[in-house]
Amino acid sequence: MELTEITEGLKNSVAEMVTEENTAVTMGSGTLPVYATPAMTCLMEKAAAEALEPLLPEGWTTVGISLNVAHKAPTPIGLKVRAEAEVTAVDGRKVTFAVRAFDEREEIGSGTHERFAVQRDKFTAKADSKR
Template structure:
């Protein structure tokens, strides 16, 4: 399967508010009441995944296969965070993104993310087979 609809330069943005639920202390990734690195990386992945979803054939989805990011600045509760994902390479079923996150003042994180297109049903069956 070729991802012919997905082109270099495709972008997507998503946002969320920093709340008590996505702070480092609540998520267990630290002990400060600031935006958690796992929350930032999740928002980056969401931006990438949502960019691809409408362009995939019926029955297909993408899964994250790598994420390499730096979380460069803290963000307190009450601020909004925006994550952006841009396609920089398409190789067969693998799509590579640059990802960046911003709060209202500055860039707070950046890096790369790779996703791989899979048949939803086949992938789910493979995961479920581990239960046996």
Template sequence: MLTVGIKGKEEIVVTDANSAKTMGSGTLDVFATPAMIALMEKTAWKSVAPYLEEGCGTVGTLLNVTHDAPTPLGMKVWCESELTEIDGRRLVFSVAAFDETGKIGGGSHERFIVPNEKFQAKADKKAQK
């Protein structure tokens, strides 16, 4: 059952592939902000996926986060999420990212529960125009 308080945790290692230089968000060999955001989204959606009705998923609709500290290549990064609000199909999460030296960012993330096939069909219909 989907309830407030569900927690998630996902981790990755900073590589050239998720660096600011490679992702185009800067020129340095540090963990990219877009990569941090993707990790936050992944942590949130994976934490609630087992509790959703068959055929449903979630889509991200809002992020309000800060990226407060750099992380070099080779270092482990992880995100922790907690579901803090359920309002119908709208889910609100608290998210925080850490590296091996401490917190590197955090904030809030909002997702909506959607029927996967219907949502995909709506997106695919745009390509037909």
């Protein structure tokens, strides 16, 4: 299966507010009430996944296979965070993204993310076979 509709330069962004629920102390990734690294990476993956979903054939989706990011600056509760994902390469069913995150003041994170296109039913069956 070729991902012919997905090309370099495809972009998407998503945003969320920093709340008590997505702080490091609540998520267990630290002890401070600031935006958690796991929340930032999840938002980056969401931006990438949502960019691809409408362009995939019926019955297909993508799964994250790698994520390499730096969380560069803290964001307090009450600010908005936006994550951007831009396709930088397509190799068969693997799609590579440049990902960046910003709060209302500055860039807070950046890196790369890879996703792989899979058939939903086949992938789910493989996962279920582990039970």
